[in-house]
Amino acid sequence: MKQVTLTVNATKHKHNISDHMLLVDFIRERLKLTGTHIGCDTSQCGACVIHVNGKSIKSCTMLAVQADGCDITTIEGLADGDVLHPMQQAFHENHGLQCGFCTPGMIMSAIELIDGKPDITEREIRHGLEGNLCRCTGYQNIVKSIQEAAKFDYR
Amino acid sequence: MYSFSYLKPASIKEASNILSVSDENKVISGGMTLLPTLKQRLARVENLIGLENCGLDKISLQEGILKIGAMATHDDVSNSKLIKSENPAIAELASQIGDRQVRNRGTIGGSLANNDPSACYPAALLALAGKVHTNKRDIKAEDFFVDLFETALEEDEIITSVSLPKPEKAAYEKFPNPASRYALVGVFVAKFDSEIRVSVTGAGEEGVFRCLEIEKALLAEFSIESLSNILISAEGLINDIHAEADYRAHLIVEMSKRALIKSLTR
Numbered sequence: 400m401k402q403v404t405l406t407v408n409a410t411k412h413k414h415n416i417s418d419h420m421l422l423v424d425f426i427r428e429r430l431k432l433t434g435t436h437i438g439c440d441t442s443q444c445g446a447c448v449i450h451v452n453g454k455s456i457k458s459c460t461m462l463a464v465q466a467d468g469c470d471i472t473t474i475e476g477l478a479d480g481d482v483l484h485p486m487q488q489a490f491h492e493n494h495g496l497q498c499g500f501c502t503p504g505m506i507m508s509a510i511e512l513i514d515g516k517p518d519i520t521e522r523e524i525r526h527g528l529e530g531n532l533c534r535c536t537g538y539q540n541i542v543k544s545i546q547e548a549a550k551f552d553y554r
Numbered sequence: 555m556y557s558f559s560y561l562k563p564a565s566i567k568e569a570s571n572i573l574s575v576s577d578e579n580k581v582i583s584g585g586m587t588l589l590p591t592l593k594q595r596l597a598r599v600e601n602l603i604g605l606e607n608c609g610l611d612k613i614s615l616q617e618g619i620l621k622i623g624a625m626a627t628h629d630d631v632s633n634s635k636l637i638k639s640e641n642p643a644i645a646e647l648a649s650q651i652g653d654r655q656v657r658n659r660g661t662i663g664g665s666l667a668n669n670d671p672s673a674c675y676p677a678a679l680l681a682l683a684g685k686v687h688t689n690k691r692d693i694k695a696e697d698f699f700v701d702l703f704e705t706a707l708e709e710d711e712i713i714t715s716v717s718l719p720k721p722e723k724a725a726y727e728k729f730p731n732p733a734s735r736y737a738l739v740g741v742f743v744a745k746f747d748s749e750i751r752v753s754v755t756g757a758g759e760e761g762v763f764r765c766l767e768i769e770k771a772l773l774a775e776f777s778i779e780s781l782s783n784i785l786i787s788a789e790g791l792i793n794d795i796h797a798e799a800d801y802r803a804h805l806i807v808e809m810s811k812r813a814l815i816k817s818l819t820r
């Protein structure tokens with residue numbers, strides 16, 4: 400057991416956890432933030448992507464103890480009250496999801512991907528989504544959503 | 555996952571002390587290979603030794619030779635200004651590994667220690683005649699890779715950094731497995747003053763190897779014409795659901811051509 404202190408979506412948390420607890424399990428089971436999903440066992444699907452210290456990572460492949468002291472953002476931390484984050488809004492407007500299972504991971508990856516790149520090309524977006532799998536949409540509208548959101552200057 | 559303790563030693567010396575106590579102790583770098591293995595209970599450890607506080611992520615130039623700390627992530631390497639100017643082929647190689655999230659965590663030390671037969675860095679180390687530095691000694695690329703997932707590292711040996719000499723021209727080209735992004739075949743071509751070294755990953759039954767036929771052809775003339783009639787034997791190449799050995803043999807030539815062309819554009 401170890402005590403960890405970390406900031407998740409601007410709230411500080413202090414918890415006693417087992418050393419072998421995965422970060423994704425900590426987020427889902429301890430913090431009850433179930434927007435971060437688990438879609439595979441092989442670190443390939445990207446449903447679990449969150450930001451740790453501003454970088455996108457697969458939370459199923461990091462231990463919660465390794466995130467001690469880190470600043471974390473999950474999908475729940477994006478919207479400002481009822482106002483969606485521009486990336487969420489773009490997915491909403493462009494029908495960028497069907498079942499929605501891959502969406503939180505897609506959005507977290509996409510935000511890092513377009514950072515500082517308003518003119519990102521379709522090719523770059525498709526390449527940048529290598530770590531995120533979607534079983535429903537065929538990616539077309541996901542790519543469209545991301546391209547749309549890239550044009551929006553939200554900083 | 556079986557339970558274990560996670561330790562964060564503050565120096566490489568402390569880490570190697572813990573490592574030498576029991577063979578149930580293991581170091582972890584990016585965890586992109588080790589954690590999935592532990593999750594599936596394919597391995598079990600007593601103590602995981604995180605190297606994040608051992609100061610192993612520096613990238614520097616030492617006596618003209620690029621030295622990359624074992625904990626430098628694939629993302630660090632692909633974005634390093636120093637590497638891009640000194641040895642751009644390495645930055646390009648790193649930028650093609652897996653996906654962005656894998657690159658944000660996975661490290662050069664972890665990749666080399668793991669010696670996956672389809673991993674990218676082993677090709678760079680071998681083609682550039684690099685050296686692996688550990689807490690105990692320096693190991694030449696030729697002596698480092700032993701067999702699939704097997705290296706010359708001893709049980710309590712930790713990679714601290716990697717040195718990669720500067721070639722005149724070099725490039726890496728891979729044909730990625732469309733699902734995993736690992737190399738179905740990857741070829742690293744490096745031209746030095748009096749030597750050409752070409753290494754192949756993803757194809758060899760015993761892991762990464764140098765392709766002497768292609769080296770010889772390119773030594774005669776470092777041009778695409780030299781490769782136009784070359785045929786590589788499928789013997790000793792991996793034959794699996796992803797690709798037949800014959801196809802891999804073909805891809806070795808094709809990736810060599812692409813790497814050669816890329817190396818000539820700079």
Ligand SMILES: Cc1cc2nc3c(=O)[nH]c(=O)nc-3n(C[C@H](O)[C@H](O)[C@H](O)COP(=O)(O)OP(=O)(O)OC[C@H]3O[C@@H](n4cnc5c(N)ncnc54)[C@H](O)[C@@H]3O)c2cc1C
Binds near residue numbers: 442443
């Ligand atoms: C979806 C996915 C796609 C990938 N695609 C590619 C790809 O295209 N090309 C590619 O090359 N790789 C690929 N990888 C592998 C990735 O590059 C890993 O990061 C890498 O193989 C292991 O590095 P790590 O730092 O994560 O090591 P870890 O998982 O932490 O460790 C791996 C092994 O090395 C040992 N080890 C770690 N560090 C050291 C050290 N300093 N000294 C001694 N032993 C050490 C550990 O004990 C363990 O046995 C992929 C991985 C995933 C999950």
Ligand code: FES
Binds near residue numbers: 440444458
């Ligand atoms: S759950 Fe699939 S990559 Fe994390």
Ligand code: FES
Binds near residue numbers: 497499534
């Ligand atoms: S919308 Fe269903 S998996 Fe992507």
